[in-house]
Amino acid sequence: MKKIILIVVLVLLPLIANAEIGGMPFDPGEFEIEIYQYPHMILIDNPESQQVDTYYTFTNTDGDYQVRYSFFRQTNRDDPNIRFSYSVMIMMVVWNIAGHEDVRIVNFDDSDVLEEFNGDFGNTAFIENPVSDFATGFKYIMVNTFYKENQGIVVQSILVNDRNIFQTHLFLDLIYSFSFHD
Secondary structure, three states, X not given: OXXXXXXXXXXXXHHHHHHHHOOOOEEEOOOOEEEOOOOOOEEEOXXXXXXXXXXXXXXXXXXXXXXXXXXXXEOOOXXXXXXXXXXXXXXXXXXXXXXXXXXXXXXXXXXXXXXXXXXXXEEEEEEEOOOOHHHOOOOEEEEEEEEEOOOEEEEEXXXXXXXXXXXXXXXXXXXXXXXXXX
């Protein structure tokens, strides 16, 4: 319990200080990215969720997966503390998607994000047995988040019931189904 209180204090104090100075530099909202819709990806209506707004949702005819895209536009250009703000924002988004706070978030290598997504940095989290309404009907979610300077954050959520999908060519299509514009 002491650990949770310490984490909350360490997270909330900078947030409060940041709010006093100018607030979070991200707002929910779409911005231009390139989405690659592979033949198996069928665009469907976005599921309702209290946790995170989704702008695009794809599945296949068998319903083996859903890949959802959420966006957070950058509102404060050239923010010198953008990595900290991004980290706080992503932590809250991932916790909301999972429905709990016990999620490990791992950073991608910045050079890989640049090469593969034309972004600046990003991270990933694997969620097993999520309990949020965002995850209704799915046992596993891989949440990948990417940032591009002065554009914003893309949250890519890949929802499945069979974790073996993460070892297939289908998964590679899903994870590489977008990139940032220059």
